[in-house]
Amino acid sequence: MIAGIAYRSxxxxxxxxxxxxxxxxxxxxxxxxxxxRRHIIDEARFEVSxxxxxxxxxxxxxxxxxxxxxxxxxxEGRQGFDKAFHPRLFxxxxxxxxxxxxxxxxxxxxxxxxxxxxxxxxxxxxALTDASLKDGGDRGPGVGSHLLFHEYLxxxxxxxxxxxxxxxxxxxxxxxxxxxxxxxxYGGIGVGRKF
Numbered sequence: 047m048i049a050g051i052a053y054r055s056x057x058x059x060x061x062x063x064x065x066x067x068x069x070x071x072x073x074x075x076x077x078x079x080x081x082x083r084r085h086i087i088d089e090a091r092f093e094v095s096x097x098x099x100x101x102x103x104x105x106x107x108x109x110x111x112x113x114x115x116x117x118x119x120x121x122e123g124r125q126g127f128d129k130a131f132h133p134r135l136f137x138x139x140x141x142x143x144x145x146x147x148x149x150x151x152x153x154x155x156x157x158x159x160x161x162x163x164x165x166x167x168x169x170x171x172x173a174l175t176d177a178s179l180k181d182g183g184d185r186g187p188g189v190g191s192h193l194l195f196h197e198y199l200x201x202x203x204x205x206x207x208x209x210x211x212x213x214x215x216x217x218x219x220x221x222x223x224x225x226x227x228x229x230x231x232y233g234g235i236g237v238g239r240k241f
Contacts (some may be wrong), residue, residue, distance in 0.1 A: 047131060049155075051108075055191075058100075059190065069089045069191065083163050084143055084220075085206070086116065087088040087114055087116060087215075087228055087241055088115045088116055088117035088134060088240065088241060089114075089115040089240045090113070090114055090115070090181070091112070091113040091212060091220055091238040092110070092111070092112050092195060093212065093214055093234040093236030094109070094110060094111075094139075095111055095113040095147075095216070095234025096109065096233065096236060097109070097230075098231070098233045098234065099187060099228075099231050099233055100209060102181060103149075103228045103229060103231070105142065105144075105146040105147060105186045105187070105230070106144050107143050107145075108142075108144070108148065109140050109142050109143070109146075109232055110140075111137065111139065111140050111214075111232075111234060112139055113135050113137070114136065114138075114189070115134050115135070115155060115183065116134060116135040116137075117134045117162075119131075119132040119133060119134075120132055121133060121134045121157070124190045128166075129158070130156065130178060133154035133155055134154070134157065135152070135154060136151075136153060136169055136171070136219075137151070138151045139151070140149075140154070140230075140232065141158060143187070145175030145184075146177075146185060146219075147175050147185050147186030147187075147208050147230055148175065148185045149174065149194075149196075149218060149230065150174045150175075151174075151216075151218070152172065153167070153170050153171010153172060153196060154170055155169040156169075163201050163203050163204040163205075164201070164202065164203050165198065165201075165203075165204065166202075167198075167199075167200035167212075168199055169196075169197060169198045169199075169200075170196070171194075171195075171196050172193065173193075173194040173195070174192060174194075174196060175189060175192055175194055177189045178186045179191070179192070180226070181228065184205075187228035187229075187230070188224075188226040188228050189218075189219065189220060189223030189224075189225040189227070189228055189229075190220045190226050190227055191220040191223065192229070193220075194218040194220050194223050196209070196216070196218040197216075198214055199214065199215050200212050200215075201214075208240050208241075209237065209238065209240075210237070210238040210239075210240070211235070211236070211237060211238075212235065212236045212238055213234070213235050214232075214233070214234050214235075214236065215224045215231070215232070216230075216231065216232045216234075217231045218229070219227055
């Protein structure tokens with residue numbers, strides 16, 4: 047009970063931080079004469095998604111996914127193998143509006159430019175979920191463990207130097223370290239804001 051309350055509180059904090067960051071960014075104007083400064087938060091994204099699971103893995107309803115990205119290793123501007131050793135860090139929450147499984151996710155992220163304004167973003171890490179452990183539970187499919195592996199793939203287009211539109215596929219599972227191993231898989235669209 048206490049762990050569930052702590053989990054939801056932390057997930058709500060991530061959601062509020064991402065909302066506040068994106069909302070405040072929309073109201074700021076920048077001048078060309080202002081000195082360049084590093085921000086603690088490199089990027090904030092907000093996505094709306096749905097379950098891509100089939101049959102017993104399907105979750106109903108909409109999921110809200112705020113994400114914060116940090117760049118403590120100086121990933122931006124690096125190329126090739128050098129970028130592989132300088133990932134960004136991410137912290138995300140996947141919050142169900144229909145009482146299905148919630149997740150708190152974090153890990154490493156690599157963002158690469160493609161053609162023109164397009165980019166791809168790959169992320170790997172872990173997830174903490176309140177999903178049902180056994181099949182037939184009341185919070186999503188049975189995942190066998192509250193601690194899961196997590197990965198995502200995002201394709202995006204930069205609208206300008208700050209704003210982007212994204213489409214993301216996310217997956218979390220226990221990689222067969224526990225039984226059952228029904229995965230939590232989502233697809234969604236979103237908006238991002240660089241700082």
